[in-house]
Amino acid sequence: ILNSLGFKSDKFSRIFGKSEEILGFWKRIEKEREKLPFQIDGLVTAIDDNDLFKKAGVVGKAPRGAIAFKFTPEEATTIIKDVVLQVGRTGVITPIALLNPIKIGGVVVSRATLHNFDEIQRLGIKAGDTAVVGRAGDVIPEVRKVLKELRTGKEKSIKIPAQCPVCKTKIVKEPGETAYRCPNRNCPAIKKEKIYHFVGRAVFDIDGLGPKIIDRLLDQGLIQDAADLFDLKQGDLIPLPRFAEKSAENLAAAIQARKTIELPRFLMGLGIFRVGFESARDLAQHFGNIEAIEKASIDDLKKISGIGEKVAKSIYDWFRDEYNKIFFKKLMNRVAIKFYKKPPKKPIGKLAGKKFVITGILKRFSREQAKNKIIELGGKASENATQDVDYLVAGKEPGGKLEKAKKLGLKIINEREFLDLIG
Ligand SMILES: [Zn+2]
Structure with a gap:
């Protein structure tokens, strides 16, 4: 179909009759993957029949009719020559392993992140060790395992530094965090x-x-x-x-x-700890302008789904820090933030604002399908019978939720009434 619509499709894609054939093909490609002109981490299969595909159903977000066959990630063994420290933009100090250059999955790798000092301890890494190195998600090089049996006795243990490797300020670690940070903002x-x-x-x-x-x-x-x-x-x-x-x-x-910049990018540019692309976009969508974000309280910020206590506090604190205030003002005097148009809200469905709980077995739907239908029509599906629920849909053999709904005086409907409601 893709080809007939003018899309480029891969010459390796094909239709199989039996599942054994897929496995055979998967094994063959896994062997030949290094020779391919591109990098792949597996194959994707889908049922070539729309009716069957629908019948197979959906688990969570994953349709049963489409399955990915991943290859075993590639690994290689090399020597960790040394461990160096890298200071990031938030001051976080990350230990990096310098490796004897080695080819993994077709790419030469000479550095691998060790994430933090807990990780060094967990893996028991010493400088000079022989280690198994792979690529996380088949992309980012990482040390997976140390081959302690290959030690010669000359390996050096890695100490947590007392100072920032660059500015020599005493490094700090906040309770509950794994990372050490350089606290010197002039670092x-x-x-x-x-x-x-x-x-x-x-x-x-x-x-x-x-x-x-x-x-x-x-x-x-x-x-x-x-x-x-x-x-x-x-x-x-x-x-x-x-x-x-x-x-x-x-x-x-x-x-x-x-100089003229979109609001989410501007927010990213401030370099607020814990604010990545998604949070920046959510903030922009919720508040619409930088002034509102600057003034927002921690509670205001927490109203955005996906922004928790820690992120909210980090944003709030950032705008109230004297040093940041100067930078913020300076930047605001030099750039223009594009008017941020909120994306149009989804069309309001029949069930907009209504909250449902489903209990028992329905004839026409699985519970998952019924929930999807509710969400599709703008409603909310909940697991618990609470005071704010508008309808409890009771199927066959309803559980304790029905009793609870009765006690709370919620509106209880059967499957027939539910069908009428969703039309
Ligand atoms: Zn420093």
Whole structure:
């Protein structure tokens, strides 16, 4: 079908008659996967019959008619030459294993994140160890296991540092957190990482402004923070090594071109701890403008689903920190935030605002199907008979929920009445 509609489909895709054939094909591709011109982590199969596909039903979000066959992730053995520390933009210190370069899944890998010091302890990693390295989700290199039996006695244990490797400030660890952080907001490493993040693809997306140029701008005192980027003129850039008149002009123009920015990207650019792309988008959708977010209380922020206590507090604290206030004001004076249009609300369904609980066995639907139908029509499906439930749908052999609903005086309907309701 894809081909006849003009989509490119893979030449390996095919139709099978028996499940054994799929397994055979899967084994063959797994063997040959390194030779393929692209990287894959498995195969996807689907029933080639729409009626059968529907009959197979859905578990949660996953249709039973479509199944992914994953390959065993590839691993390789190499030596951990050393463990170095990397300071991130939030000050988090991440230990990184430097590896003897090794090919895993067709890519040469020389560094692998160790996540945190608990992980080093859990795996018992020492510098000089031989380790099994894989790629998380077949992408990000990670150390999976240490082969302790291969130790020579020369391996060195890895100590948790007392100081930031860059600014030498005493590092801290908050209760309940696994990460150690450099608390110095003037730490050169944090400053740099913040600006790298700021110009990155997901944030201000400034073309041609890579880490090397940022390092030079900082070294030469041309910028102190990300907001200063917008003051740079062509003439400031020409003296930089390897810059000519034209390239300086291009970069200055690229920076100015990003002065007008969408609200979610702007929020990401602030570098608020725990605020990633999804939270930024949710905040933008909920509040619509930056002023409302700036003024929001922790309770206001927590009203957004997906934003919990920790994230809400982090946002609230960020806007009330004296140092951040200065940066925020500086940035607001230099950029324009595009008017943020809230996406149109979903059309209101028949059951909008109504909350349902289903108990017992229904004839026409599985409970899952009935719930999906309710949600499709704008209603809510709940598991518990509580005071705010509008209808309890009682099927055959209803459970304790029916008793509870009676006690609470909820409206109880049978399957027939439910069908009338959903039309
Ligand atoms: Zn530091």
